[in-house]
Amino acid sequence: MTEPGLMxxxxxxxxxxxxxxxxxxxxxxxxxxxxxxxxxxxPLAISPSLNELRNIAPGVVWVAAMLASLLALESLFxxxxxxGTIEQWALSGQPLSLLLLAKTVTHWLxxxxxxxxxxxxxxxxxxxxxxxxxxxxxxxxxxxxxxxILGGIGAALTVAVRRGSVLLALLVLPLEMPVLIFGARAVxxxxxxxxxxxxxNLLAAMLLLCLALGPFAMSAAMRISLx
Amino acid sequence: xxxNGVGKTSLLRCVAGLIEPESGEIDWHGAPVRKERExxxxxxAYLGHVNALKPDLSALENLHYSVRLRRDVERHEMLxxxxxxxxxxxxxxxxxxxxxxxxxxxxIARVILSGASLxxxxxxxxxxxxxxxxxxxxxxxxxxxxxxxxxxxAHQSLLTQHARVRVLELQ
Numbered sequence: 001m002t003e004p005g006l007m008x009x010x011x012x013x014x015x016x017x018x019x020x021x022x023x024x025x026x027x028x029x030x031x032x033x034x035x036x037x038x039x040x041x042x043p044l045a046i047s048p049s050l051n052e053l054r055n056i057a058p059g060v061v062w063v064a065a066m067l068a069s070l071l072a073l074e075s076l077f078x079x080x081x082x083x084g085t086i087e088q089w090a091l092s093g094q095p096l097s098l099l100l101l102a103k104t105v106t107h108w109l110x111x112x113x114x115x116x117x118x119x120x121x122x123x124x125x126x127x128x129x130x131x132x133x134x135x136x137x138x139x140x141x142x143x144x145x146x147x148x149i150l151g152g153i154g155a156a157l158t159v160a161v162r163r164g165s166v167l168l169a170l171l172v173l174p175l176e177m178p179v180l181i182f183g184a185r186a187v188x189x190x191x192x193x194x195x196x197x198x199x200x201n202l203l204a205a206m207l208l209l210c211l212a213l214g215p216f217a218m219s220a221a222m223r224i225s226l227x
Numbered sequence: 228x229x230x231n232g233v234g235k236t237s238l239l240r241c242v243a244g245l246i247e248p249e250s251g252e253i254d255w256h257g258a259p260v261r262k263e264r265e266x267x268x269x270x271x272a273y274l275g276h277v278n279a280l281k282p283d284l285s286a287l288e289n290l291h292y293s294v295r296l297r298r299d300v301e302r303h304e305m306l307x308x309x310x311x312x313x314x315x316x317x318x319x320x321x322x323x324x325x326x327x328x329x330x331x332x333x334x335i336a337r338v339i340l341s342g343a344s345l346x347x348x349x350x351x352x353x354x355x356x357x358x359x360x361x362x363x364x365x366x367x368x369x370x371x372x373x374x375x376x377x378x379x380x381a382h383q384s385l386l387t388q389h390a391r392v393r394v395l396e397l398q
Contacts, residue, residue, distance in 0.1 A: 009296060016284075016292040023283040084279035085293075091243055092296045093269030099296075227246050 009094055010102040017106035027075060031068040032114045038064040039122045050127035057126035058187035061136065062143070064122075065115050066180055069144055070169060072111035073151040076104070077159045081225065090226055097215035100222060104152040104214075112144030128191065135190035135200070142203040143183040149207075149214035150175050156221035179206060228381060229397030235380035236276065236349050238397070242378060243273045243347050255345075269297070272343035274351055278334035282323035286314065286333045289322055294340045308336045312362055327354040335363055339370070346370065348379040 004012070021028045042060050043053055080086045080103075089099045119140050120133040128136065154172035158164035186199035229235050240246045242253055244264055253260045260267045280289045287305055294300045309315045312332040317325050325333065331354050338346055346367075352360045364385055367377055371391065379385065384394070 004295060004297075004299065012292060012295050019288070020281060020283055082277075083281065084275055084277035085281065087245065087275060087277075088273070088279045088293055089296070090245065091268050091271060091273045093265050093267075093271075094296055095265070 006095075006098060010098065013099055013102035014106045014109075017103060017110075021106075021110050028110050029114075031072040031111050032118060034071055035064050035068040035115055035118065036122060038067070039126065042126065054127035054191070057123060057128050058136075058184045058191065060126060061119055061123055062140075062180055062184040062187070065119065065140055065144060066147060066173075066176060068115060069111060069147040069151060070172065072107065073155050073168060073172070074165050076107055076152060076155045077222070078155075081159045086222060087226060090223065095219070096222060097219035100152065100156065100218045101211075101215040104148050104218070107152070108145055108148040112141075112148055115144055116140045123187075128187075132187060132190045135196050136187050139183045139186040139196075139200060139203060142200065142207050143179045145207045146179045146203070146210050147176055149210040149218075150179075153214060153217045153221055156218045156225060158225075159222070160225040179203065182206075228384075228394060233397045235397060239273075239347050239349050239378065239380055240275075243271060244268065245273075270343055271345045271347060272338040272341040274334055274338050274346070274348045276349055276353075278330045279337075280322040280325075280330055280333060283321055285319050285321055286325065286329075287318045289333060290337055290340060293337050297341050297343075300340055305336070305340065308340050309333070311339075311366070312336050313358065328356060328359055331355055332359060332362075335366065339366055344375045346375065346377045346379070348377060350380055350382065352381065352383075352385070 039060055042056070046052060046056070077086065077100075090096050092099075116137050119136050120128075120130075123132065123136050124130070151168075151172050154168050154175070158168045158171065161167055182199040182202045186196045186203065189196045189199065237246065241248050244253075244260060244267065255267050255270075279293065280286075281292075284292070286309060287302070290305045290308075291300070291302075294305070306315060306318060309318050309332075312335060314325075314329050314332045314336070317329050317333065322330060322333070331351070335351060338348070351367075352363055355363060367379075367385065370377060385392075
């Protein structure tokens, strides 16, 4: 009996998640619609003046991205725990941390990457110059990666709690504050034409830390939730 | 065997490693399971109360994504197994369209295809009709004859003809 290698296992999980997403596309686009709608509301509520909007644009885009990623977290593990899939993963003889990381990476591809792609368009609507696009997209790519993994840990911890979504937000939002601060700061610095390497490097370091330790935390939290 | 709520499922989950025992040790082939958890899990197939089937995936896709976590499996193998459990007509239907008994049969197909030597089955014949129960019993007997082991919780006696079956009544 040949046992599959770890990369094939990751490929299998990613393929499974993508196939499920295609059949549940309504759930997949929900965070993206939320992101676009929230950022569109600000010019209506504050002022259509681009000068005023430009000042708040980095914060608005980043807060909306953070809340959109939080919105997507609720469905990260819950359906799979309820139907027994994750129980099977935990007993599959494969590292649960790797399986959950593969699932979280796919979740980022479906919930985080669309935000990264959409952000420059939304930013332009809020008066951001085109020169900021790379920093905005780069900071969001690094930041939403962190948010997905931090959120994954929270989701794994609260998945067994009924109505755990409030608890999930309370647990995850404080952990995500540094990501928000450095992400919005990078975009703000770029808009003023200053060097952005500092906050971007810190975001990249946070992402590496999350990638290195997050899967083990997710796996430990999930095993507690499965008991 | 035992009444509802006596702890059959908890015992099986404990043996499978989903719950830590409050006291005592679970051994497999003379070695404590907690030291070689992943190696033990590779030899184990678990069927719980829920069938672990995704409603939006077909029966075949469900088998593909779960069995391939453990070993390479060909499409014809999965089709043969579904035919053996008399659900080959459901192969390409989404799991949400299957009846409760058909879902159970697909879940049992997953257990058999996993190639594990120890099956832990929690009330495997739930929702099965008489034909289904006979079919599952035949699969279980084949597994035992091939040298495998089965630990199962049940409300009714299974494999009563088989000489090596031991019944533990929980109270």
